[in-house]
Amino acid sequence: MATECPKPIEELQKDISIDSLHTDFFPYNITKDPDHPFDKRSHLLHDHLKAKLEEPTVNGTEKNGKSGIELQLEKSENRLEELLNFGNELVNNIKIYNEKQEVTQNQSKTARLEDLQESLNEEALESLSNFNKISDKWGIIMQHKEPMVVNEQLQKQKEAIFELFNSKDAMIDRCQKELKRVNEKYLADQNKQSTDIYFLIERIDSQIELMKKAYKENIYELQNTIDNERQKFQRECEKKWKDLYTHLTVEEVKKQETVKEKHQFYAKKLETIIAKQEEITRTTKVRLEKDAELMELEIRKTRANVLLNSEKIDYNYQVLQKRNEENVIINNQQKRRVAKLNENIVTMKRRLAQLKRSNKQITNHLSADIHKLHGNINDMHSKAEYFRRANVQKFHKIWDINFKEVKEYFASIMEIDRILYEQQLAREWKMPDIDLDKLELTKAVKTC
Numbered sequence: 001m002a003t004e005c006p007k008p009i010e011e012l013q014k015d016i017s018i019d020s021l022h023t024d025f026f027p028y029n030i031t032k033d034p035d036h037p038f039d040k041r042s043h044l045l046h047d048h049l050k051a052k053l054e055e056p057t058v059n060g061t062e063k064n065g066k067s068g069i070e071l072q073l074e075k076s077e078n079r080l081e082e083l084l085n086f087g088n089e090l091v092n093n094i095k096i097y098n099e100k101q102e103v104t105q106n107q108s109k110t111a112r113l114e115d116l117q118e119s120l121n122e123e124a125l126e127s128l129s130n131f132n133k134i135s136d137k138w139g140i141i142m143q144h145k146e147p148m149v150v151n152e153q154l155q156k157q158k159e160a161i162f163e164l165f166n167s168k169d170a171m172i173d174r175c176q177k178e179l180k181r182v183n184e185k186y187l188a189d190q191n192k193q194s195t196d197i198y199f200l201i202e203r204i205d206s207q208i209e210l211m212k213k214a215y216k217e218n219i220y221e222l223q224n225t226i227d228n229e230r231q232k233f234q235r236e237c238e239k240k241w242k243d244l245y246t247h248l249t250v251e252e253v254k255k256q257e258t259v260k261e262k263h264q265f266y267a268k269k270l271e272t273i274i275a276k277q278e279e280i281t282r283t284t285k286v287r288l289e290k291d292a293e294l295m296e297l298e299i300r301k302t303r304a305n306v307l308l309n310s311e312k313i314d315y316n317y318q319v320l321q322k323r324n325e326e327n328v329i330i331n332n333q334q335k336r337r338v339a340k341l342n343e344n345i346v347t348m349k350r351r352l353a354q355l356k357r358s359n360k361q362i363t364n365h366l367s368a369d370i371h372k373l374h375g376n377i378n379d380m381h382s383k384a385e386y387f388r389r390a391n392v393q394k395f396h397k398i399w400d401i402n403f404k405e406v407k408e409y410f411a412s413i414m415e416i417d418r419i420l421y422e423q424q425l426a427r428e429w430k431m432p433d434i435d436l437d438k439l440e441l442t443k444a445v446k447t448c
Helices: 009-015 040-053 068-143 147-229 235-326 331-424 440-446
Strands: none
Touching: 068 147, 068 331, 147 235, 235 331
């Protein structure tokens, strides 16, 4: 089955960036060079099996009390068993690598989340402490009577408020960078997963082609052996055998077409699942970016209001100081204006408290969104595990159906062999002691 590679090999090697969550592993088969350490052993096994297939055909003479057909069947069975073991080893290598990579990524991900959560907690405690200090200083400022001292304390309060906003901005920038890094990591993992799937399909296709070739060669060799031994039989028996061989060939072609259709069906299903996951990721990314922009706009508005109030306080203080120097008579009027300024300060305190509560609610909302995203990621992992188990069950069902057909073909061959012995050779026929259920081939498939 022809499969298109998602990206060239050179581009995939360039896309692997250095990141704390990236592991030191590369895709299992990143090159087709036979001398590459990742695939050298696979090429050696492949060449060994090809050499086995090129061994000469067993002739029709008896050896160790066995006929040529029995020797050829035994040799074909050994060849096919080696091919199946080779295919299982190729698939298991990729499976073991993927499991190891998943464990490493989960450990790195947990460490990164713990570090980010700890930083958020430390920053929240530090901001709360600074805010409490600022709130406590307002009472001290109210106790001062000298305008110069009050002005100096107000400037310090303004600097402390700016520092508090700068720390919040720094934490927001860090969260945005972390979100961007997670998105880049997801895209890199997705490309890597596509590459692993491509190489797995490529290996399966290569193994299927090798098995098809082995089956054809073994059938051809078995046919030659049977032809050498049946030359002494009558033409009628030869005609029946040719009809049976033609029937087996047609069934083999139908079976190969069925396997090809199933591979195409599973490939389409996999593409549909990947497209759905990409859509979910894109929607989540857009929503988080909008929330970040709204929060940044609200902080800018609050900062502008604070600056405007500070300028108003400075202006009122200068006016009061000038009138105090020019006219002492209007002292009562100045006191009323000072009282009004005190009311404005109280109002600003209330606004700052309200701003603190709103920032806390926004932080809790973002934390809830992050936990929800983690839940979605865990759900995706559970779904992937469910699909893997379903595919294994489907594979066992298909194997049981094909194994049943093999039993029927084996029973037909035994019946033909009995007829040849009894009718053509006039010899007593004994059922060979062969149990397909006890063969090593079926045991390996059942334990797969």
